[in-house]
Amino acid sequence: MAASQTKGRLSNKRISLFSKRVCPHLAVWLLSRPSGKLARVQKTEMRRQKRESPRLREIRLSLYRDRVNSTAYDALVIGGGPGGSSASTYLARAGKRVLVLEKEVFPRFHIGESLLPGNHTLFRELGLLPKLHEAGFLRKTAARFELGNDSISTPFIFGEGRFNREPEAIHVERSKFDHVLLQHARESGAEVREGWTVQKFSSDDSGVSVEARSPDDQVHHFRASYLIDASGRGNLTGNQEGLRVIHPQHRKLAVFGHFANVDLPPVEQRTETIIVRLENKWFWIIPLSAEKTSVGLVIDKDEFAASEGSPEEIFHRWVNASAAVKKRLANARLVNTIQTTSDFSYYNRRLIGHRLLRVGDAAGFMDPIFSAGVFLAMWSGKLAAETVIAALDHGEANGPRFASYEKRVRRGLTFYWRVVENYYTTPFMELFLQPRNHFDLPSAVIAVLAGEPEGGWEMRWRVQYFFLLVKLQKLWPLVPRISFAPLKEARIEAPATR
Ligand SMILES: Cc1cc2nc3c(=O)[nH]c(=O)nc-3n(C[C@H](O)[C@H](O)[C@H](O)COP(=O)(O)OP(=O)(O)OC[C@H]3O[C@@H](n4cnc5c(N)ncnc54)[C@H](O)[C@@H]3O)c2cc1C
Numbered sequence: 001m002a003a004s005q006t007k008g009r010l011s012n013k014r015i016s017l018f019s020k021r022v023c024p025h026l027a028v029w030l031l032s033r034p035s036g037k038l039a040r041v042q043k044t045e046m047r048r049q050k051r052e053s054p055r056l057r058e059i060r061l062s063l064y065r066d067r068v069n070s071t072a073y074d075a076l077v078i079g080g081g082p083g084g085s086s087a088s089t090y091l092a093r094a095g096k097r098v099l100v101l102e103k104e105v106f107p108r109f110h111i112g113e114s115l116l117p118g119n120h121t122l123f124r125e126l127g128l129l130p131k132l133h134e135a136g137f138l139r140k141t142a143a144r145f146e147l148g149n150d151s152i153s154t155p156f157i158f159g160e161g162r163f164n165r166e167p168e169a170i171h172v173e174r175s176k177f178d179h180v181l182l183q184h185a186r187e188s189g190a191e192v193r194e195g196w197t198v199q200k201f202s203s204d205d206s207g208v209s210v211e212a213r214s215p216d217d218q219v220h221h222f223r224a225s226y227l228i229d230a231s232g233r234g235n236l237t238g239n240q241e242g243l244r245v246i247h248p249q250h251r252k253l254a255v256f257g258h259f260a261n262v263d264l265p266p267v268e269q270r271t272e273t274i275i276v277r278l279e280n281k282w283f284w285i286i287p288l289s290a291e292k293t294s295v296g297l298v299i300d301k302d303e304f305a306a307s308e309g310s311p312e313e314i315f316h317r318w319v320n321a322s323a324a325v326k327k328r329l330a331n332a333r334l335v336n337t338i339q340t341t342s343d344f345s346y347y348n349r350r351l352i353g354h355r356l357l358r359v360g361d362a363a364g365f366m367d368p369i370f371s372a373g374v375f376l377a378m379w380s381g382k383l384a385a386e387t388v389i390a391a392l393d394h395g396e397a398n399g400p401r402f403a404s405y406e407k408r409v410r411r412g413l414t415f416y417w418r419v420v421e422n423y424y425t426t427p428f429m430e431l432f433l434q435p436r437n438h439f440d441l442p443s444a445v446i447a448v449l450a451g452e453p454e455g456g457w458e459m460r461w462r463v464q465y466f467f468l469l470v471k472l473q474k475l476w477p478l479v480p481r482i483s484f485a486p487l488k489e490a491r492i493e494a495p496a497t498r
Contacts (some may be wrong), residue, residue, distance in 0.1 A: 003281055012053075013348070015479040016270050019099050021493050023095070024244050024349055025466055026323065027408055030495075031298065042445050043192065043467060044312045045136065046336065050315065052145075057477060058084065068348070070188065072097070072223065072224075072225075073097045073098060073099045073191075073222065073223070073224035074091065074096040074097045074098060074224065074225050074226065074392055074416045075087075075088075075091050075096060075097075075098045075099075075209055075225065075226045075227070075228055075385075076098070076099050076100075076101070076208065076222055076224035076226070076227050076228070076387070077091075077098060077099070077101070077190075077227075077228045077230055077233040078101055078198045078210070078228070078229050078230060078231045078236055078237075078304070078362075079099050079100075079101075079102060079103075079199075079229070079230040079232055079234070079362070080102030080104075080106065080178070080182045080185070080194070080230075081110065081178055081207025081230060081232050081235075081360065081361075081377065082177075082181055082360065082374045082377045083205065083230035083232070083359040083360025083361070083362070083377035083378065083380060083381040084100055084102070084185075084228070084230030084231075084359070084360075084381065085100070085178070085181040085182045085184065085381075085383045086122065086126065086181065086185075086377070086378040086379035086381035086382055086385075087228050087230060087359055087382070087384050088100045088185045088188075088190040088192075088228075088385075089126050089181075089184055089185045089188045089190065089388065090126070090381070090382055090385035090386070090389075090470075091190070091385045091388060092185065092188040092190040093126075093188050094291050094389050095125075095189075096383070096388070096389065097191075097390065098189075098190045098191065099190070099191045099193070099222060099224065100182075100185060100190055100191070100192045100193065100206075101193055101196040101197075101198050101210070101222075102182070102192065102193065102194050102196065102492040103196065103197040103198070103234075104195070105194045105195050105215075106175075106178060106179045106182055106194060107175035107178070107179040108175060108178070109174070109175050110172065110174035110178055110330065110337075111176065111199070111254065111256065111296070111341060112282070112368065112371075112373050113172055113173065113174055113286045113288060113294050114143075114169075114171055114173055114273040114286045114371040114373065114376040115140065115170050115171070115172060115371065115374050116169050116371060116372060116374075116449070116450055116451030117158050117164055117165075117166035117167060117168055117169045117450040117451060118164075118165075118166060118169075118375045118379070118450055118451020118452060119166075119169060119170075119374065119375050119378060119451065119452070120166040120168070121165060121166060122167065122375075122378045122379065125382070125457060127184075127188075128180070128181070128184055128186065131180050131184060132170065132177075133181060133274035135176055135177070135180055137170040137171060137172045137173075137176075137177065138170065138171045138267070138270055138271070138287055138288065139168055139169075139170060139171075139271050140169040140170055140271055140272065141157060141158055141167070141169075141170060141271040141272070141274060141341065142156055142157040142158060142271060142272045142273075143156050143158075143272065143273050143275065143371070143449045144154070144156070144272045144273070144274045145275050145277065145432065146274065146275070146276045146277065146324045147276070147277055147324065147429075147433065147482060147484065148276050148277060148278035148279075148283075148321070148322035148323070148324055148325065149322070149323055149324070149484060149486050149487045150322075150323035150324040150327070150486060150487070151480065151482070151483070151487050152433045152434070153324070154432075154433045154434070154435065155272060156301045156339055156442070156445060156446050157448050158445070158446060158449070158450050159444045160442075160443075160445075161446030161447055161450060162441050162443040162458075163440075163444060163447035163448075163452060163455050163456065163458060163459035164380065164442060164446055164447045164450035164451075164452050164455075165452070166450065166451075168271075169450075169451075171273065171286050171287055171288055172288070172446055173289070173292070174286050175453060177358060178339070178376060182194075183404075193214075194213050195214070195215035196214055196215065197212060197213045197373065198210055198211070198212045198236055199212060199213060199219075199242065200213045200240060201227055201229075201237055201356075202226065203353065203354040203355045203356060203397075205397070207223050207224055207225050207226075207355065208223070208224055208225070208226065208227040208356065209216060209221055209222070209223055210222045210223075211345075212229065216395055223464070224324060225355065225388075225392060226355050226356070226388045226391065226392070227355060227356045228357050228358075228359060228381075228384050228385075228388065228435050229355075229357070229359065229362045230354075230359045230362055230377070231356045232360060232361040232362060232377075232408060233361045233362075234362070234431065235348070235361070235362050235366055236362065237275075237353065237358060237394065238348035238358060238362060238433055239361070241350075241353070242348055242350040243349045244347075244348055245346060245347055245348070245349060246344050246345070247344065247345035247346060247347075247366075247417075249421075250344065250345035250420070250426075250440070251300065251301045251302070251344050252298050252299065252300060252301060252343040252344065252345075252367060252422075253298070253299055253300075253301045253304045253340060253341070253342055254297065254298050254299075254340065254341050254342075254343045254368075255296065255297045255311050255314060255315045255333050255339075255340050256284075256294065256295065256296030256297065256303070256315075256338070256339055256341075256495045257291050257294075257295060257296075257335075257336055257337065257338045258288070258293070258294055258295075258313070258334070258335045258336045259292070259293050259294075259295050259329065259332040259333060259334055259335060260291050260292060260332065260333045260448050261331045261332050261333055261337050262287075262293040262295065262328050262329060262332045262388060263295065263328045263329075263330065263331065263332075264285075264287055264374035265288075265456040267290040273285070273286050273371060274286075274328075275362050276322055276325050277429060277484075278318070278321070278322055278411045279301065279484040280303075280320065280387070280424070281297060281298060281299040281300070281303075281326050282297075282298050282485060283295065283296065283297050283298075283318075283319075283322065284296045284298075284368075285325070285328060292335060293332075295325075295329065295332075297315055297318050297319075298368075298369070299314075299358070300319070300366065301342065301344075304340075310336075310339050311339075311340050312338040312458075314429060315338055323487075324372050330496045333364065339365075343367060343368070343479070344365075344418070344419070345367050346364060346365055346404065347363070347364030347365075347366075347410075347417075348362075348363060348364060350406070351363045351364075351402070351405070351406045351409050352398065352402045352405060352406045353398075354398055355397050355398070357384040357386045357387060357388070357402065357405055359377060359380040359381045359383075359409075359413070360373070360376060360378075360380055360381065361373065361377065362403050362409075363376075363409055363413065364413045364417075365379055366413070366417050367420045367423075369420055370416060370420065370423075370430045370448070370449060372416045372451060372453075375451040376412060376413065376416070376453075377437070379412065379453075380409045380412070383388065383405055383408060383409060384405065385451050387401050387402060387404075387405045393410060402484050408454070410423070410455035411453070411454075412454065413473075415448075415453045416453065418467070419448055422470060424477060425474075425475035426469070426482065427470050427471075427474045428470045428473075429482060430477070430479055430480070430481060431469055431470055431473055431479055432445065434480065434482075436479065439462060439465065440462065441462055441466055441469075442460035443459075443462070444463050444466060445466065447459045448463065451469070
């Protein structure tokens with residue numbers, strides 16, 4: 001080996017001496033010319049490239065680009081919503097190299113404005129509370145549920161619950177809230193690229209590869225040890241693998257807008273999300289600021305499709321059909337446009353894959369009646385980050401840690417799915433809207449509304465007991481029956497929750 005190197009150096013020296021005197025250009029050519037084995041390899045490569053089809057060439061180039069762009073991130077996160085930004089902040093704060101690819105440029109509009117007290121624990125852990133305080137979001141201290149005919153109005157006050165850890169939440173304009181969270185991820189050390197759309201992914205023994213389109217419409221490839229899919233209802237990896245299962249009954253659609261002049265208490269007392277239940281549809285009324293209130297209608301997709309008129313006309317028809325909503329919107333003025341979005345409940349058959357975890361809506365989505373979406377996204381984002389951190393330490397591509405992630409997140413989703421399914425039944429509403437202080441059941445209901453999917457035994461047996469009472473209520477009225485028909489009588493305030 002040493003002898004051949006010496007021989008090579010000598011021969012180069014001789015060429016150099018000879019050529020420099022005779023012809024410098026010849027020297028450059030001779031010296032840059034590959035010799036021996038390298039030359040043979042290059043000749044073979046050139047012959048191969050001549051024979052290569054364009055398709056093969058594209059594959060070879062994409063593999064090459066893949067290697068070049070292989071910047072060895074610990075984790076790559078698809079999507080910078082609450083799920084993605086929480087996961088990436090936890091990872092970055094643990095010293096991991098994380099890349100977030102977000103297809104939009106923030107701030108961008110998003111629906112989902114009422115948060116749960118459970119979010120506060122996560123805000124505190126992530127060091128977000130001062131920034132959220134500075135952003136000036138409105139406090140939320142209760143969730144109020146009403147009947148559309150204005151006969152019953154029941155507040156569930158978080159501060160009165162025994163099983164929830166946090167006494168209040170916030171109402172947010174998502175464009176601002178999501179932006180604060182994503183900026184925080186960036187300031188915590190995550191590399192965040194906005195305007196980048198992930199198109200597909202693959203995984204192998206050593207990591208994951210992602211193909212993404214940049215803002216200037218170029219295709220790029222990235223490598224990381226793990227992939228967290230937080231692409232929301234875009235459901236990138238679940239769709240790629242054909243895992244999405246849509247709930248057969250909950251094929252809903254939401255029609256919504258932002259309004260000024262909604263008849264609500266003065267701004268400092270606007271601390272309630274109001275949910276108004278009609279027979280088979282419901283409204284949300286969420287105060288966002290002194291000027292703005294979000295109002296939305298959730299309706300069966302088929303009923304909406306069969307209705308006459310524009311989305312705005314359909315929206316106002318149902319506003320007028322509900323005394324509880326109509327009185328609040330009597331002088332209201334639309335400040336943006338009425339929008340619609342599909343609101344189908346679904347879940348993915350698997351929440352994990354090889355080196356892959358799905359969080360938030362990319363794991364599953366349910367009718368937003370209990371405002372649990374952002375909480376579930378941030379909570380699963382945290383669990384996914386913890387799984388990746390441990391997997392990096394132990395060099396695992398899947399296994400028990402991943403399975404445990406799947407089990408916990410699925411349990412959380414199933415917990416809320418069950419409550420949502422019950423919500424659309426009349427016996428559930430009868431018990432829910434007329435709570436009795438029986439074994440402290442209202443506290444268990446408050447814990448559900450506050451975001452405690454993994455609450456302790458004291459809460460869980462009460463929730464099971466509540467579902468049993470719902471079954472009994474179907475057969476024998478334990479509390480008075482309710483009616484959705486328009487009423488002439490004055491409004492009845494429901495008994496206090498405790
Ligand atoms: C009508 C309606 C009302 C709702 N009301 C509430 C409510 O009051 N309270 C509540 O908590 N929740 C509510 N939700 C649910 C809530 O909006 C979601 O659960 C929550 O936003 C989920 O967060 P996420 O981070 O998983 O997804 P998202 O917030 O949707 O974030 C996903 C991000 O991924 C990006 N993305 C998608 N695809 C790609 C891609 N291919 N490449 C790169 N980036 C990508 C998107 O641009 C987006 O920014 C509501 C939902 C609906 C439909």
